Amino acid sequence: MSPKGVPEAVIAAVSSEEHPIAPFLRMDRMPHIWCSTCGIGTAVKALVAAFEKLETDLDKVSIVSGIGCTGRVAGYVRLDSFHTTHGRPIPFATGLKLANSELTVIVFSGDGDLSAIGGNHFIHAARRNMDLKVICVNNFIYGMTGGQAAPTTPLTAVTSTTPYGNAEPPFNLCHLAAACGANYVARWTALHVRRLTKAFAEILVKPGFCFVEVITPCSTLYARKNRLGTGLDIMKYYHDNTVIEHGAEPADTDIVFGGPIICGKFVDRDRPTWLEYQDQHLGEVLGDKYYRGKVLQGAGER
Amino acid sequence: MRFWRTPLDADKMKIPRGELHIIVERCKGCEFCVEYCPRDVLEMSDEFNSKGYHPPKAVRPENCVNCDLCEMICPEFAIYCLTVEEEPVPVEGGKTS
Numbered sequence: 001m002s003p004k005g006v007p008e009a010v011i012a013a014v015s016s017e018e019h020p021i022a023p024f025l026r027m028d029r030m031p032h033i034w035c036s037t038c039g040i041g042t043a044v045k046a047l048v049a050a051f052e053k054l055e056t057d058l059d060k061v062s063i064v065s066g067i068g069c070t071g072r073v074a075g076y077v078r079l080d081s082f083h084t085t086h087g088r089p090i091p092f093a094t095g096l097k098l099a100n101s102e103l104t105v106i107v108f109s110g111d112g113d114l115s116a117i118g119g120n121h122f123i124h125a126a127r128r129n130m131d132l133k134v135i136c137v138n139n140f141i142y143g144m145t146g147g148q149a150a151p152t153t154p155l156t157a158v159t160s161t162t163p164y165g166n167a168e169p170p171f172n173l174c175h176l177a178a179a180c181g182a183n184y185v186a187r188w189t190a191l192h193v194r195r196l197t198k199a200f201a202e203i204l205v206k207p208g209f210c211f212v213e214v215i216t217p218c219s220t221l222y223a224r225k226n227r228l229g230t231g232l233d234i235m236k237y238y239h240d241n242t243v244i245e246h247g248a249e250p251a252d253t254d255i256v257f258g259g260p261i262i263c264g265k266f267v268d269r270d271r272p273t274w275l276e277y278q279d280q281h282l283g284e285v286l287g288d289k290y291y292r293g294k295v296l297q298g299a300g301e302r
Numbered sequence: 303m304r305f306w307r308t309p310l311d312a313d314k315m316k317i318p319r320g321e322l323h324i325i326v327e328r329c330k331g332c333e334f335c336v337e338y339c340p341r342d343v344l345e346m347s348d349e350f351n352s353k354g355y356h357p358p359k360a361v362r363p364e365n366c367v368n369c370d371l372c373e374m375i376c377p378e379f380a381i382y383c384l385t386v387e388e389e390p391v392p393v394e395g396g397k398t399s
Contacts, residue, residue, distance in 0.1 A: 019325065019379045031378065036330035036355065041377030049374065193374040232333050 024048045024058075026078050033072060037231020039190030039216025040070055040137050044077070046193055047108070047135070050200035056104070063106045064093040066113035069144050070137040073108045087117025090125045093132050101275060104133065104204060111138040111152040115171050119151070126180035126209045128274040133203045134211045136173060139218035140255075147221035154257035158225045170255070173213050178250040178267045183208030185250060185267035189215040189238040192263065199265065208273045215261060226257075320368025320383035322360045328380040331355030335372035335381050341365040344372070 018027065025048075034040050051058065058079055065074035067086040074081035084092045093105045107114075114122050114136050125132060140157065142148040147160040152173065156165040178185045184206050188196045196214065203210035217223060217234035228234055238261065245253075246264040253262040272280070282290045309315065322343065329351060336344045336358050343366050347359040358381070360366070366383065373382040 019382050020373070021379050021382075025379070031328050031330075034377065037332040037334070038377055041379065042375055045374055045376070045379065190377075191375075193371070197374070232337060235334060235337070 021045060021048050024051065024078055025076055029076055032076055034069060035218075035220045037217055037219045037234075038069070038143075039139070039214065039231075040073065042190045042193060043108075043135065043137055043196065043214045043216065044073055046196040047106075047200050049193075049197045050204060053197065053201050054204055056204060060102060061104045061106065062093075062096060063108050064089040064096065065107070066109040066118060067144075068110040068113050068142070069139075070108060070110035071113060087113055087119075087121065089113065090118055090121040090130075090132065090134070094125060094130050097131055098275075101131075105131070106204075107132055107134045109134075109136065110143075111136055111140070111173065112142045112150045115173055115176070116151045123176065123180045126177050126182045126211070129181055129183060129208045129271050129277075131207055131273045131275065132209055134177075134209065135200070135214065136211065137214045137216050138173065139216045139222055140170075141218055141222040141225075143218050143221055147225060152255075154255055157222070157257045159222075160225070172250070172254045174211070174253055174266055175250040177209070177211040181209070181271060182211045182267060183269055183271055183273075184210035184212075184265075186211070186265040187213040187215065187253065187261075187263050189242060189261065189263060190217065191235050191238040191242070195263075202265075202268075206268075208271060215255075215263075318368045319386040320366040320370075321386050322363055322366050322372075323382050323384065324357060324360070325380045326351050326357045327353075328378050329355055329357040330378050330380075331357065332377065333358075334375045334377070338375055339372055340369060341367060 032041065061079055063074050063077050063079050063081040065071040065083050066089040071083060074083040082092060089107045089109050093107045096103060097105045114134065138152055140150060140153050141159055142150050149159040149162045149166050151171045153159055153166045154170055158165055174185050174187050184203055186199045188199060199212050203212060217231040219231035219234065223229060223231065223234055241260045243260045243262050244264050245262050248262055248264055248266055250266045253266065255261060333346060336346055343360055343362050344358040345361045346356050351357050368383050368385055370383050
C-alpha cells in the first residue's frame with residue numbers, strides 16, 4: 001500500500017529491501033541520533049502506523065517539534081514539519097492551524113520543551129481547546145543537555161542537578177492537560193505499541209486539544225543516574241508495574257519513583273474547539289460580517 | 303501445531319507466515335525484539351555490526367507469524383516482517399483426528 005500524499009518518485013526510489021517505514025521518513029538521515037533503547041523511535045513508528053491505519057493524506061498533516069531529543073522528530077519525518085525554538089512548538093502550531101484550518105497539526109515534543117520552557121503555551125492551548133494533537137514523549141529528564149532535573153522528574157530521583165535526589169514535586173502532565181480543558185488525554189509507555197497506535201489513530205480524527213503522554217526509557221541518563229539498569233530492564237519494569245485504568249481520575253495518576261505507572265485513556269470529551277467558540281460567539285455578535293474566523297471589512301461600525 | 307482435539311474449522315484456518323528482514327547495520331542492540339517476540343524467533347547474535355553492537359539473528363524463522371511486534375517496538379527501524387503467501391499448516395488433533 002502506498003501512503004497518500006507521498007510522491008510516486010519517492011516510493012519508486014525506496015528499494016524493496018528498505019524498511020516499510022521508509023516512505024514516511026527521510027531515510028538519508030538514518031540512523032537517527034537517539035541512543036540505543038530510547039523509546040522515541042518506537043513512538044514515531046506508532047504514529048506512522050496510525051497514519052497507515054487511517055490512510056491519512058500526508059499533504060494534510062504537519063508535525064511541529066521543539067528542542068530536545070524528541071525535537072528531532074520534525075527533521076526525520078517526510079512531512080511538512082518545523083523545528084521551532086525551545087518551548088515554542090505550540091504557538092507555532094496554533095498559528096499554522098489558524099492559517100490553514102484543513103491541516104492536522106501534530107506537536108511532537110519532549111517533557112522539558114512542553115511543560116517547562118513551553119509550559120505557559122501548553123496550558124493556554126489546552127484552555128482554549130485549540131485543535132492540536134500534542135504528543136509528549138516523557139523520559140523524566142533533560143536528555144540532550146546532560147541529564148538535568150525536569151519538571152516531570154519524580155521525587156527522590158537522581159539527576160545531574162539533584163545529586164542527592166529531587167526534592168521538588170513533579171508535574172503530572174495528564175492531570176495538567178485535563179484540568180486545563182483538553183478534549184482527549186491518555187498516557188501509554190513505549191512498551192504499549194498497539195495501544196499507543198490506537199491512541200494516535202483516535203487523536204488524529206478527534207477535534208480539539210488532544211494530549212498523549214508517552215513514557216519512554218532514557219537509559220543513557222535517567223536509568224544510569226538512578227541505577228535502573230538498561231533500557232530493556234526499564235521495559236520489563238513497565239511490563240510488571242503498569243496498571244491500565246481507562247477513565248481514571250487524572251488527579252490520581254501521579255507518577256511516583258519506583259511505583260506503578262497508571263496508563264490508559266483518562267479523558268475523552270467533546271468541548272467546543274477554539275474556532276467553534278469563535279464562530280458561535282462572533283457569528284452571533286457580527287452576523288453577516290463574520291465568516292469562519294475572519295471579521296469582514298466594515299465590522300465594528302454598528 | 304498440536305491441539306487437544308481437531309478444531310472444527312481446521313480446514314479453513316490458516317496460520318499466517320512472515321518473512322523476517324533485519325537491517326544489521328542500523329541496529330543498536332537494544333534486545334527489545336528478542337525479548338518481546340511472542341514466538342521466540344530471534345536471539346542475540348555473537349557477531350558485531352560496524353557500530354560495535356550485537357544485532358539479533360533469526361534462529362527459528364519458520365516460527366514467525368507476521369505479528370509485526372518486532373517492527374513496531376524497534377526504535378531504530380531496523381527489523382521488519384513481510385507477509386508470505388499463507389499455506390495451510392497441518393493440525394495434529396487428539397481423539398477425533
